[in-house]
Amino acid sequence: MKITILFLLSFFILGCSQKNSTVPTATKTIEIAVDTHTQTDIQAGSEDNFEDDDFEDDDFEDDFEEEESNFDPLYAYNLLMTHANDKIFTNVLNPISAVYASIMPEQGRIGISNFFTNIEFPLRFVNNILQFKFNNAMDETKRFLINSTLGLGGIMDVAQDAYGIQPHKEDFGQTLGYYGIGSGFPIVLPLLGQSNLRDTLSLSADFYFSPISYTSIYQKYTLAGNVKSATGLYLGYLFNKTSLHLGEYESIKSDALNLYTFFRDTYEQKRENDIND
Numbered sequence: 001m002k003i004t005i006l007f008l009l010s011f012f013i014l015g016c017s018q019k020n021s022t023v024p025t026a027t028k029t030i031e032i033a034v035d036t037h038t039q040t041d042i043q044a045g046s047e048d049n050f051e052d053d054d055f056e057d058d059d060f061e062d063d064f065e066e067e068e069s070n071f072d073p074l075y076a077y078n079l080l081m082t083h084a085n086d087k088i089f090t091n092v093l094n095p096i097s098a099v100y101a102s103i104m105p106e107q108g109r110i111g112i113s114n115f116f117t118n119i120e121f122p123l124r125f126v127n128n129i130l131q132f133k134f135n136n137a138m139d140e141t142k143r144f145l146i147n148s149t150l151g152l153g154g155i156m157d158v159a160q161d162a163y164g165i166q167p168h169k170e171d172f173g174q175t176l177g178y179y180g181i182g183s184g185f186p187i188v189l190p191l192l193g194q195s196n197l198r199d200t201l202s203l204s205a206d207f208y209f210s211p212i213s214y215t216s217i218y219q220k221y222t223l224a225g226n227v228k229s230a231t232g233l234y235l236g237y238l239f240n241k242t243s244l245h246l247g248e249y250e251s252i253k254s255d256a257l258n259l260y261t262f263f264r265d266t267y268e269q270k271r272e273n274d275i276n277d
Contacts, residue, residue: 071185072264081188082260088191089242089249097242104243111155112240116212117167118147118154119223123209127170131178136168143167169274171206173199177275186264191238194267212237 072078101109121144128137143159151158159165176198177183184197207213212223212233223233256262 073185074187078186078188078264079260081190082194082263085188085191085193086253086259093238093242094246094249097239098246100239101243101246106244109240109243112236113244114147114151114157115154116237116240117157118144118151119211122211123206124168124170126209127172127175128168130175131170133168133170136170139165140168171199172202173206173271174275176202177271183268183271186268188260188263194263196268196271199271 121140125137125140125144128134128140142163143165144154146159146163146165147154147157150156150162160167181198183199187195187197187200189195189200213230223229252262253259
């Protein structure tokens with residue numbers, strides 16, 4: 001009997017101890033689950049914050065790269081020269097070109113433009129060769145021969161109108177760009193307008209191969225024997241060209257919030273397209 005009572009008592013105590021031990025175990029399990037969930041959230045939040053930080057860093061790097069790409073140490077000068085060129089164009093070049101257009105028929109002005117284009121053949125030919133654009137160089141040769149003969153010295157563009165041979169305009173600035181030379185910082189030149197360091201430095205080579213430059217390699221055939229005649233030829237070319245595009249400058253100017261930055265960005269984009277063409 002005593003043994004039975006002791007057995008039941010032991011069974012009761014054992015059952016109570018197991019029952020009491022279940023509560024802490026469950027509680028501990030819940031705490032571990034909560035801690036694990038919290039740690040997961042913290043880790044996820046840290047990863048999100050890390051990704052956000054990376055995103056912000058990328059934005060900063062993009063802004064920095066964009067700022068570097070717009071490196072413009074001559075900004076104040078360029079702004080001033082753009083303003084000066086604008087005054088010259090508005091008060092001198094445009095009015096004279098308008099008067100000239102009222103006197104000279106459009107067909108005559110187109111003929112003069114064709115003439116200047118034709119005599120610049122050596123410049124285009126050499127730069128096409130230097131860029132290994134041999135088909136373009138051949139087209140330029142055909143254009144020069146056809147227009148110089150059938151086109152009455154280049155006044156008529158018979159090569160394009162009758163034979164569909166298009167011009168391929170290339171200069172030494174484009175050639176340098178073709179070989180990977182960067183544009184450098186922007187430069188605004190008096191009268192010549194928007195340019196950059198690479199294209200400005202290449203002007204001497206352009207003049208050397210231009211028949212309307214007094215420094216041309218073709219001294220026996222150049223149209224300019226000295227600085228005055230070269231300047232007169234260039235001004236004649238400029239007035240004639242402007243007369244064929246009256247009103248375009250005013251339209252561009254009216255749409256530009258900042259005339260200089262508009263010309264700068266447009267010029268760089270155009271030159272990049274010309275080089276990649």
